[in-house]
Amino acid sequence: MGLVELLGVASSVSLLAGWRMYLCVFAVGLAMRFHWLELPVHLHGLDVLANPWVIGAAGIGLVAEFLADKVMWFDTMWDAVHTAVRPVGGALLALAIIDPSDPKWQAVALLLGGSAALATHAAKAGTRAVVNASPEPVSNIVVSTGEDVATTGLLALTLANPVAAIFVAVAVAGGSLFALVKVRGLLKRLVGTAPQS
Template sequence: MSLLPLVFTSGWASGINAYAVVLLMGLFGRYDGVTAVPPALERTDVLIVAGVLFLIEAVADKIPYVDSLWDLVHTVIRPIAGAVVAALLAGHAHDSLTTLAAAAIGGGTALVSHLIKAGVRMGVNTSPEPFSNIAVSLTEDLGVAGLVTLALFHPVPAAIIAGCLLVGGVALVLFTLSRIRRFWQRRKERRAARALRTAQAA
């Protein structure tokens, strides 16, 4: 019964920061003896690669517009990572059919949370100062760390929180999209005004 909540939460977290999910789970499994973690995530090479990529993302994710480019590149990577992690979690103790179902849930959830994150970041990038990006990125990192940790020890409460964040994220993206439209509309109006002033001056 704890597999589905763990898969769902890991999928949500993978859509936000897949490298953090792999790194955290691997460290918990290797050094804290958490049995729910698949042995594949505890390997030294996996932990090193995940750690390096996590550090790169930690920087790129806090720079305006670079974060959106990074999100674009990871539109494929994060859902795949969510599916792989979910499959490993299921394959660790269950049959192949359960593994396929878990992969679909993990990958699908990761895709939705990734699209939410990308949409929110596009809205944040309309802000003229860089501090919003840093604050949002740190909040995401802490949220992933907190929920992954909670999911490994208390899967059901973690899944409930992840579900609420997913629903809230959809509402936030709808608000963000309207903000983006207003941003581009104001920019278009300013360009038109400058063109008109130039034409009048001539």
Template sequence: MSVLPMVFTSGWASGINAYAVVLLLGLCGRAGVGGEVPEPLQRPEVLIAAAVLFLCEAVADKIPYVDTVWDAVHTLIRPACGAMIGSMLAGQSGGDLSEVACGALGGTTALVMHLVKMSTRMAVNSSPEPFSNLVLSVVEDLGVAALVVFALFHPVVAACIAGGLLVLGIGTVVLLWRKVRAFLRRRRERRLATAR
């Protein structure tokens, strides 16, 4: 398994749903699917905890405004998980890559993706209809699952896809926030015009 691409991809995915990453890597490791998965991720107690927390996130993430609170709480958790997984992957490879450097890469990637997810969700929550939040959450869950499993077999291609999605996510956040700011400015101008 190529370590740096796998660290980047798992960091990207951890920024969206860290519990899904731990659960998927652990289950794939136990099943012997894909490359080498660090032993701590395969332990039964880790898999049980990750499964329970994944189910909690799956519910919380689909409810408008609850997802914003959940994301705020996970501002430290997701990057820490990305860093931990990156460090474990480097240690597992037995190569010359520094566990600290891979931890930093995984944690930083997770933090940036977490901020993209959180910002996108806050913008989507300003929409009057409730379905966009649900659709976005399902797409995120499926995307994380697909890319993490794909990365076990094709880490370089998966890292390229994750990088492209990260850039696309940053661009989407910029576009969404511009639209939200323009909407709020127009509403404020209408309110001021009505008050006169």
């Protein structure tokens, strides 16, 4: 696997961790543990994810996040807490993927992985706050389930095809940027139309 593909995998996993960090850790760890996934030799840093304790902790987090994310407004509180957790998780996942023998690329992976996870987390949290403003509870469940499906599918594609990971990273980053711009515009309109005291 070349450097570009390696960075694509690291970027994609970090970006997806901003949506569903526990799912990313759990899926990669489980696939490695049961040899469903043959990772390229450069990805030995991910071996720790196959540890049963790591898989178990990620599984508990996955179930908690799956349930919390379906409850209107509780998901916003969950996102608020995870504003610190997801970027750190994304940074560590990226760091685990990059070759540990080169400190320069470790620093790049740590900085960009954390930033990528923070960006997708911000887009997710902002979008969900807007969805929560809707008076009916069904849209929250639909959006959350869509995030579950998208994260699972894109994560599987990323791990199965490192070349596709480059396109996944670009698509997720572009979609997150688009969502951030839209949420910002909506918030500006809401604040601009709020009655002045």
